[in-house]
Amino acid sequence: MKNIKYILLSAVSLTFFACNDIEDVDRVEAELMVDSPALVAGSADFSNFVAVGNSLTAGFTDNALFIASQENSLPNMLSQKFALIGGGEFTQPLMNDNFGGIAVGGNRILEPRLVFGGAGPVSLESIIGPVTVSTDLAFNNPTGPFNNMGVPGAKSFHLLAPGYGSLANLSLGLANPYFVRMTGATPNVSVLDLTLAQAPTFFSLWIGNNDVLGYALSGGDGTNPLTPVEGAVGVGFSATYATLIGALTANGAKGVVANIPNVTSIPHFTTVPFSPLSPANEAFGPQIPTLNGVFGQLNQVFAFLESQGVTGATDRQIVFSETAASAVVVKDESLTDLSAQIAAVLSASDTFPVFVQSFGLPAQAAPLVANLFGTIYGQARQATAEDLLVLPSSSIIGTVNTDSVAFLQSQGLSEALATQFSLEGITMPLADKWVLLPSEQEEIAVAVSAFNDIIAANASQAGLALVDVNSILSELATSGIATGDFILKSNLATGGAFSLDGVHPTARGYSFLANEFMKAIDVTYGSNFEASGSLLSPSDYPTNYAAGLQ
Missing domain, CATH: 3.40.50.1110 (SGNH hydrolase)
Structure with a gap:
């Protein structure tokens, strides 16, 4: 599975135009001239x-x-x-200016405004270059009241x-x-x-x-x-x-x-759709078969747990479509945490060590990987139309979470493998801060x-x-x-x-x-x-x- 970085969310791309849905090219203005009463304040x-x-x-x-x-x-x-x-x-x-932002003693603490960048919001400085925020709390506060x-x-x-x-x-x-x-x-x-x-x-x-x-x-x-x-x-x-x-x-x-x-x-x-992962995206589409192979191991666990009376376990199965846009993977803290059950079922599987070896790890690493699967996916599911993704998530989905990479490396995974399991919203569930459940x-x-x-x-x-x-x-x-x-x-x-x-x-x-x-x-x-x-x-x-x- 290749490293996927910065998947572009084409569904979020915006084309800017003046806001009116009324076709008024041929509209004839005919205003009825009437005498309006004088403006009064009433009792105010x-x-x-x-x-x-x-x-x-x-x-x-x-x-x-x-x-x-x-x-x-x-x-x-x-x-x-x-x-x-x-x-x-x-x-x-x-x-003090039209840049926006605030500084204290020359040190910026709040950023300048957003502007339209052709497809969506971008920072002002990405368009006009660096600016000096002149509103400074240490030097030039205005006088009231x-x-x-x-x-x-x-x-x-x-x-x-x-x-x-x-x-x-x-x-x-x-x-x-x-x-x-x-x-x-x-x-x-x-x-x-x-x-x-x-x-x-x-x-x-x-x-x-x-x-x-x-x-x-x-x-x-x-x-x-x-x-x-x-x-x-x-x-x-x-x-x-x-x-x-x-x-x-x-x-x-x-x-x-x-x-x-x-x-x-x-x-x-x-604004951000719950299913922004397009198979037409060159950074994502070719990886779908490999991703589905990886999640196939997890989906078998969910099917087994459902058969053992864990209601709703199969609702957590993760599958990416090769023909339509797919939903991102999210962490849902309202779900029962199945971390221990996932780790136990995978550890008991005769075929899981072979799966682990396919990643270049020794078969003896199977218990470690089983525990990591449990930790990562214990409360994971794919998003639905009922979930709301916050606007900043558009720049996060598909990127590599470096904190996750560092953690997985500390558990014995190589940097390359740790990276593959740290793709935001794909192999790493989006954290709660990115999703309103x-x-x-x-x-x-x-x-x-x-x-x-x-x-x-x-x-x-x-x-x-x-x-x-x-x-x-x-x-x-x-x-x-x-x-x-x-x-x-x-x-x-x-x-x-x-x-x-x-x-x-x-x-x-x-x-x-x-x-x-x-x-x-x-x-x-x-x-x-x-x-x-x-x-x-x-x-x-x-x-x-x-x-x-x-």
Whole structure:
């Protein structure tokens, strides 16, 4: 079996085009001229608008924050409309460049933005060459106060955390670099402290996405757990959210809040197919007969275990098709670990030593190889359509896992043989961090439902406007949503709504959401952004930023 490196996932390759599915070449524009009512604020006071939240509030897009993205942030768009009916100045903690990324004392800690590379997202520097990230926490933080209090990466409880903006806490993992830029001479204050100090008359609060998104982005591997529903303030989502709403409305401020989408519908989790291994791929196709011969040994074990009463063992059999795309191999920790059974059955087999010898190993190595098979494939199976592969897995599948190679060599395998059993998603099951299993998706769905019930209850009790982003994103992921001359969809790069990171909206996507915020404000406070024709035109906003953006 030859060494397989860097299998190209042609199914993930993207062709970039403007996002519209409406053939409007022959469309005749005929606008009915009617008198629109004057724009009014209703009972809302927009004179001091402060937006609170995470990356979705900050204007994060293409996996970075940069000047152009901040200028097209959702709350900045809202502030421009609010200014027409009494809204004041809206100040943002602007980055220092359009590269994105952050440095500390000249040492880069966050990378520049993504750009479109012709087939999909690539790093900015792969297109324009090395850049100097000029946003440096040690030298050039802006001076507040800031009306945009969106902190990328913040969870609900982070908004209450003292020291979350302290540079001294950054190396301890207790601070957020984006908030460090905003705290100035008061590094130990919280996001909520700085917000309340401005005495907002109107606020937006969109928080909670990261309370589930962090878990999802890590493939549910446990390194970034879901925020519990219950618990003390600063721990459980329910008490934390109620505290935020209580503090923001204590002095009579009105506002708009948004709920949390089920993140499994965003392109970060829907772009990479579960079966990307094509027999037409020159690096993979010729190896299929050999691979099936290797897995044939394992499949016989699964068949035997099924006959011995191990229900579902045959569901784990691994077969690669020579005529159609095949699913990757994944580790499913929800499965019963059959490591010991696999090792025992192979060790007892009269033919397994002959199989071991076919790899140039002595027959005496059969017990060792049997144990390794058990260790590697004890919870392995091929992926199904129910599994969601995270977007970064597209660059991992088919590559050699060097840690696995080192481990297998330490067990006595040659480097060549160790390499053959270390091909990500082929001979080495994809680790949990690359795959959202059905069980993990259910955990996310339960959490999102609970969080959204809490958000809705608090909004209702406080008389706040509520934007149902969950329903909006669900519609984007299915039928798409017509807006202006476009149909926005959730497809990565081509759908128009989501940026190249597969998580955050494009500027056009943010403008569409800003309109939804204004519609919700109209319903609750009697303003008339929609009826007066004052909504934004999404076609005025880009779906991507050029690599050479200055």
